[in-house]
Amino acid sequence: MSSLKSLNPYFYKHKKLLIIGIIFIILANILTIYPIKFVGKAVNIIAETISNPKNLDKNELYRQLIVYGSIIILAPILTGIMRFYMRQTIIVASRRIEFDLKNNIYKHYQTLSYTFLKNSKVGDLMNRISEDVVNVRQYLGPGVMYSINTLILLIIILGCMLATDPIMTLYAFIPLPFLSYFVYNQSIVINKKTKKSQEKQSELSSFVQDSFSGIRVIKSFTKEKFIISQYVEKSKDYKEKSISLATTEAFFSPIMVFMIGLSNVFILYIGGQRYIHGKIDVGTITDFFLYLNILIWPFTALGWVTSIIRRAEASMERINDFMKVKQEIKNINHDNYSIKGDITFDNVSYTYPNTGIKALDSVSFHIYAGETIVIMGKSGSGKTTIALLLLRLIEPDSGNIYLDGKLLKEHNLELIRSKFGYVPQENFLFSDTIFNNISYGIQNATQQIVETYAKKAEIHSNILKFKNQYQTHIGERGVTLSGGQKQRISIARALIKDPIIYVFDDSLSAVDTETESKILINISKEIKVKTTIIISHRISTTKYSDKIIVLEKGEINQIGSHYELISKPGYYLEIINQSK
Numbered sequence: 301m302s303s304l305k306s307l308n309p310y311f312y313k314h315k316k317l318l319i320i321g322i323i324f325i326i327l328a329n330i331l332t333i334y335p336i337k338f339v340g341k342a343v344n345i346i347a348e349t350i351s352n353p354k355n356l357d358k359n360e361l362y363r364q365l366i367v368y369g370s371i372i373i374l375a376p377i378l379t380g381i382m383r384f385y386m387r388q389t390i391i392v393a394s395r396r397i398e399f400d401l402k403n404n405i406y407k408h409y410q411t412l413s414y415t416f417l418k419n420s421k422v423g424d425l426m427n428r429i430s431e432d433v434v435n436v437r438q439y440l441g442p443g444v445m446y447s448i449n450t451l452i453l454l455i456i457i458l459g460c461m462l463a464t465d466p467i468m469t470l471y472a473f474i475p476l477p478f479l480s481y482f483v484y485n486q487s488i489v490i491n492k493k494t495k496k497s498q499e500k501q502s503e504l505s506s507f508v509q510d511s512f513s514g515i516r517v518i519k520s521f522t523k524e525k526f527i528i529s530q531y532v533e534k535s536k537d538y539k540e541k542s543i544s545l546a547t548t549e550a551f552f553s554p555i556m557v558f559m560i561g562l563s564n565v566f567i568l569y570i571g572g573q574r575y576i577h578g579k580i581d582v583g584t585i586t587d588f589f590l591y592l593n594i595l596i597w598p599f600t601a602l603g604w605v606t607s608i609i610r611r612a613e614a615s616m617e618r619i620n621d622f623m624k625v626k627q628e629i630k631n632i633n634h635d636n637y638s639i640k641g642d643i644t645f646d647n648v649s650y651t652y653p654n655t656g657i658k659a660l661d662s663v664s665f666h667i668y669a670g671e672t673i674v675i676m677g678k679s680g681s682g683k684t685t686i687a688l689l690l691l692r693l694i695e696p697d698s699g700n701i702y703l704d705g706k707l708l709k710e711h712n713l714e715l716i717r718s719k720f721g722y723v724p725q726e727n728f729l730f731s732d733t734i735f736n737n738i739s740y741g742i743q744n745a746t747q748q749i750v751e752t753y754a755k756k757a758e759i760h761s762n763i764l765k766f767k768n769q770y771q772t773h774i775g776e777r778g779v780t781l782s783g784g785q786k787q788r789i790s791i792a793r794a795l796i797k798d799p800i801i802y803v804f805d806d807s808l809s810a811v812d813t814e815t816e817s818k819i820l821i822n823i824s825k826e827i828k829v830k831t832t833i834i835i836s837h838r839i840s841t842t843k844y845s846d847k848i849i850v851l852e853k854g855e856i857n858q859i860g861s862h863y864e865l866i867s868k869p870g871y872y873l874e875i876i877n878q879s880k
């Protein structure tokens with residue numbers, strides 16, 4: 301139950317509804333049990349009438365039977381009304397808690413670090429916020445409701461039974477300790493099996509997500525059959541875990557019914573003995589049977605409720621694992637001020653924690669505000685890592701980064717990110733209209749502004765060719781764009797922010813050199829006055845730069861202007877010679 305403790309604040313928040321719900325549960329149970337003693341009384345009157353027909357007072361008999369009959373009929377109607385309100389309060393509270401929980405998980409996801417999210421599987425993240433939350437909601441709603449219901453019913457029935465005949469009560473409850481032992485053991489097994497089945501489900505979701513993202517590769521490599529067989533294998537695994545869980549859960553109902561049946565046998569035997577010896581009347585035996593049979597459903601449901609609780613416990617553990625992950629990059633400054641764009645890297649090193657790869661090793665350089673630098677280097681040399689450090693998506697392990705002479709981590713994080721125009725290497729666009737994608741970073745964008753920046757990014761004429769032009773939907777529900785078109789929309793999205801610092805991470809790799817040149821000419825005015833970092837493999841971009849940094853295995857191999865670098869042997873000269 302420990303993981304479910306983290307739900308206490310949510311229970312507290314919705315305490316009013318829950319307390320009202322509990323009151324309805326109590327009323328519903330009192331109304332369920334109240335008419336039972338009248339059944340016993342009615343049975344006694346009928347038995348009395350049959351054995352002594354001479355004493356029959358017809359009017360009195362009818363009067364009593366009408367009163368008892370009315371109570372027996374009316375009480376279930378009122379019980380039904382109480383049960384309706386019990387659901388209306390407790391189930392509604394569970395839905396509200398589910399809403400809060402989902403929002404809190406999503407909010408927490410947003411605070412998690414780039415590296416953590418990058419290393420998590422999307423399917424798994426999705427499962428924790430969907431499937432796992434549904435499991436927890438099942439506990440919050442039916443789980444809590446039926447647990448309280450069973451407990452209250454048990455207390456009331458136990459009280460009624462003890463008041464009627466303590467000895468018969470003792471016999472009726474003989475199977476109870478065995479039942480508790482069985483429930484306890486089964487619930488441990490259910491918890492373990494649930495965790496395994498949920499892990500398998502997460503794996504399956506991640507696999508499906510992966511295979512749809514890589515559908516082009518799968519089809520071009522004609523791997524459909526292979527991927528289907530892998531899916532079958534994984535879903536078989538999930539199926540086996542689920543069946544094993546269902547088998548354990550299936551034991552509950554028959555065992556519960558068996559135990560109640562055993563109680564009935566005891567009642568019949570002991571009750572019969574006591575009746576023969578004149579210690580009780582036949583109505584008392586009838587009452588006991590009715591009491592026990594009322595317990596059948598709640599006790600059968602106990603098995604179901606136990607698995608709901610165990611499932612929720614396993615799910616909550618998975619949710620808590622994520623909720624415990626601390627926000628690594630925090631904002632300590634909330635001031636508003638202007639940024640010039642002077643950047644210094646002072647002996648900066650960074651190692652990716654998950655792989656242990658040292659991506660940057662004591663890197664130092666200085667970019668004056670308004671300068672344009674091109675970062676070159678072989679694949680994996682650490683270029684993107686510099687961009688991520690600048691945006692504070694990751695923090696250096698050692699060394700310092702300064703912006704306008706002040707430590708980057710002491711700046712207002714939201715402010716500095718708003719001053720960056722970042723075009724990432726992987727051109728991610730949202731499943732939305734082209735207009736909304738371009739205007740993503742600004743508020744109240746007009747058609748004119750969006751078009752201006754689309755023109756600068758050399759994508760305007762392409763957009764006009766689509767039927768719905770700027771209102772064209774991209775992605776799953778709309779058109780599929782070419783790599784170059786996506787890149788240019790990403791560029792327009794960064795330009796429209798009118799940032800102070802541009803970071804283009806291999807942003808022109810998917811467009812031809814002519815378009816690349818046009819884009820760079822279009823934004824040359826901005827580039828001249830703003831700090832611009834262009835990560836590129838192409839020599840054509842270097843003509844716009846003040847300085848070139850050549851990285852090799854995370855270290856600076858060469859640094860200088862185009863003319864300085866072509867005058868000495870090295871990677872830069874090699875690239876120049878290759879491009880001739």
Ligand SMILES: Nc1ncnc2c1ncn2[C@@H]1O[C@H](COP(=O)(O)OP(=O)(O)OP(=O)(O)O)[C@@H](O)[C@H]1O
Nearest residue numbers: 418652654655657659678679680681682683684685
């Ligand atoms: N999220 C990550 N987790 C672990 N290792 C990473 C991660 N991202 C990059 N790396 C590793 O860090 C090193 C530097 O990567 P980086 O992306 O900075 O190189 P790059 O020069 O930009 O490469 P490319 O030109 O191919 O984009 C590489 O060896 C890479 O494998």
